[in-house]
Amino acid sequence: MAEMTETANMQAQITLIVAKDGTGQFSTITEALNTLEEDDIRPAVIYIKRGIYKERLTIRRPFLTFEGEDPQETVITYNLGARMEMEDGTKRGTFRTYSVFIDTHDFTARNLTFENSAGPGAVVGQALALYVDGDRILFDNCRMLASQDTIFTGPLPPKEIEKNGFIGPKQYAPRINGRHYYKDCFIRGDIDFIFGSATAYFENCELYSQDTGREINGYVTAASTPEGQEYGYVFEGCHFTGNCPPRSVYLGRPWRNFARVVLLHCRMEEHIRREGWHDWGKREAHDTLYFAEAGSTGPGAVPEERPEWVTLLNEDELTPYSRARVLGGKDGWMSGR
Template sequence: MASISHLQLISLLLLSLFNATLSSSSWSSDRDIEYNKWVSWNVENYRRKAALKGAESIVEMTSAGGRNVLDVKLRLAEINKVIVSVCQNGTGDFKTIREALNAIPLNNTSRVILMIKPGVYREKIIIPRALPFVTFLGDASDPPTITGNDTALTAGGDGRPLGTYHSATVAVNANYFVAANIKFENTASHEIGSIGEQGVALRISGTKAAFYNCSFYGAQDTLYDHKGMHYFKNCYVQGSVDFIFGYGRSLYENCYLNSTAEKVASLTAQKRTNASLSSGFSFKDGVVTGSGQIYLGRAWGDYSRVIFSFTFLDKLVLPQGWSDWGDQNRDYKVYYGEYKCSGPGANFTGRVPWARMLRDEEAKPFIGIHFVEGYSWLII
């Protein structure tokens, strides 16, 4: 472990740098009307944003010599990067991830990159809202694993159950978080019919967060895509029940989704609760495979929204495709779409009548980084 003086030195270095930056046909007519409203809203919203973005880009690219422009806070944070290393054998600046995070001043304004060396880190990590611009960077050839086994029923410090929200091995409440080459894990198991075994590997509650080449391992409720705009690229997500869930507005590109279900389960449980919320999950250029039989999604919220495009759907996908979670009132409110998917599970013949095979125009709002307004904050 680093000495106290070493920790103080690192903290002072970080503080000084941060301070410097301060200077279909079976539908009823009512359902058809409701659906058409949805299509019109999404398409028009996309067109409006595309036009606005085009106008902004002309100004931004002219003023920046043809380059894309990040938002002001992020631009300053990237200019003033700070890099520290975490290594369990004591050869880095810190031996644990938690020590490194504790050394960062609250309300920091610089990108802090934690270079996490290979190993298994048995730590429960919470990144508070007052700690934005944190990056976890692992070795692509030997990614570090951050692991835990808390469940919704695990007793907290006050003796009461943690609940699903607090069961996360890693919880990120801050904005502008980035992770690359990291394994997030919750080893809690799930038995069919049991209650309280939700065990989250990662909860992301901050906005403008990106994950590259990361893996998420769990059983029930693996990835809590809680809220905010998020981008996942080249990631692997494994679980059995609702293993991607939440209110998030997220784009998953080139991601591999692996079911470990023993019988029937659901891949996603998206909780969009009203028609005005812009949240939803979009999966593009991915793979859905594994064991058991799965629904692509079930409606946790009345207006749940999930889209799969250009995705290989293996034979485990149930012919119905989607579930209303036992509430038929949701059938004409949810927005479940598929676009140019392939594989044995992509056969649309047996789909529920309220699932939609999207046309080109309908799919456009969901199949690019514009879905998460990524032009101003994504560093791809």
């Protein structure tokens, strides 16, 4: 794959411009995507000017960059929820609610908002702004807005717990671990709003928990790291914020028993519960999950209250969790940034 990436970078770049006001080559992102062939490995950039683009997108073309004009004012949005009915009368379910589905490798997004505007999870159920299932995926200075299940970092776990729980585009696809990098992003949600099985590194991001009106206002993460996978989620220098009452939000819970989440030098406001983490009622997961913190600060950082199955790391134990180590892989991706 590294050789293919190098070959692609030597080819002439394709540049397309999308503008709602008619000043670009296309007025919709869909039109621009339709001009790109999925088997074309030349790098391509779609510049997206300010505007609200109500479009549901599927991206399978590799070596593609979405470049927004302004992260606040360049918005890709749609509004599907899990409890909505399909034409056949069945419920849509979680994995058919995405606003944008990224099913490729070497995709980059900068200066954009990805939104699912379906509504609160208590009303519409899960509603994905992003379904991301690929390798070498970068989000830089982006905003992800939804309620329950804002970002799914695929792949799916090997097996579903509930019958038909995985109905969607990758239900029967091979489970292939990908690497995702979220840099300087704002991510908003309530219940399990970052969840899935990928190796994902979050650097200098704001994780905003919104009030649900419940005693427990949600969980920021719900990792499903496969057994034997070295890394799950790593958060470096991130800020956990929100508008929830004090002590009402958990940092995470294990969607699957081998979940791995590591927080490094993160600031946590008062909405984070003193115990920090939840086991989802899975006592058997205490011996298999890996939830860890180092250098946490703020009123939500209460190390003495964390459960005994949470690891508190020293500064001299953090070398394995550098961005280069987590994302580098065999091709050295992101190692030199």
